Amino acid sequence: MQVDAVPNIPNLPELTNKKFTGKLFVIEGTDGSGRSTQISLLSAWLEQRGYSVTHMGLRRSNLVSAQLEQAKQGNTLMSLTMSLFYATDFYDQLINLISPALGAGSIVLADRYIYTLMARDILRGVDRQWVESLYSLAIKPQGVFYLNVHTPRLIERTFQKKGWLDYWESGMDLRLSSDIFTCFCRYQKRLRAEFRQMQKVHQFQIINGNRGIEEIQEDLREHLRQFLGAPTK
């Protein structure tokens, strides 16, 4: 895999004259794929080794996260508008959170990144090339790890954790079926297909997420080790 040792500086006016010494790793995967568990274990591991860790995720910007949450509840925005709204949230975090952290030599762990955003948009009929250019000014991560969990396992975990299926995670707005369970299964299948397609372009590492927590964690650490110069414990 061809990856730069440090992140590139995209052509954004806010990032001129920046120098990045940190690293950016992305964990991708649908809800219930175990992303947050793996990220908190990775953070503990990195901090134990003396690395500073910064977290980013979707819908966490100061700028528009509250409005996005509102829009999600209301289900009133159309595809392009929603897409640009999320892009605003993303770029706000890129400029005000990720960039300073990378400049200060921190390791940024992203709980999902542009790939989930792009996949969602594409499934909603937004032009692929358009979405790709919308996010073309994102910082390219050192590693993208996609936790691939097959649908039966995902259903098991989701029900175990929450007890119900989320409207958006089931893609109910796409009306793939009148019942939410069938819709969830179809939507997740489409998402996975989309991720598989993006994998070639964006060089994901596909991590088998059907295994136990420790096994997956060990796998992730193994991948991260090659990017970290410091001692191995």
Next chain:
Amino acid sequence: MVSASEQAQSKHYPGKLIAVEGLDGSGKSTQIYLLKRWLELKNFRVRFTAWNSSVMVKKATSKAKKRQLLTPTTFCTIHATDFADRYEREIYPLLQAGFIVLADRYVFTAFARDAVRGVSSDWVEKIYSFAVKPDITFYFRLPLETSLNRILEGRPTLKYHEAGMDMHWSNDPYESFRIFQGKIRKEYEELSKKWGFVEIDATQEIFAQQEKVRRIVSEKIKLENFLFQQLPLNSYQGSLIVEHKPVSAQ
């Protein structure tokens, strides 16, 4: 694979889009209002839309502007969000329904402002590539000093972003506004050449400008097609036959 912009430009719809652009103080809002009144009184199907007017996104933009949280890139994307909301909800459906849509500022306002703030023009144009090109874009051109005098005459309170204060060219809002408007004007001049704006001399009398605007509109648009209840049935055919897909996917 065709790009989103080619798709946008190759779309078929019976409506017409007329946009006005120009510096603050160029009188473009007055002109488009007079055009709207003229078309309305002649019983044509016409609707008006203004920049920054989407209710859904307005709350977010005004809050962000007040708290000065926007940087050039998020200033660009949040306005694009606002525009997309109006476009998907209002402008494009109106064009599909066979209306004449009058836009007080269109994507070119964003092109000019974002370029001045240092955002890559290629990127901005790609972001807005879903939007159809207006059938006519009037550019109300006037000397920088004239527009500055018209705006600054009453010593108005200039809003932070309106004066370009976020760029830190000057601590004085009036000086900052002058610098900002000067840069915007340069961008408009370039955009005018690139996109084929119809230039109107905004130093002329209001009625004289309006006369010219109306003449050009009647020359370029077959207005009799836009009388209420006069829409030829076959103009809808495209949209009736083609299965509905989200705007950008067509």
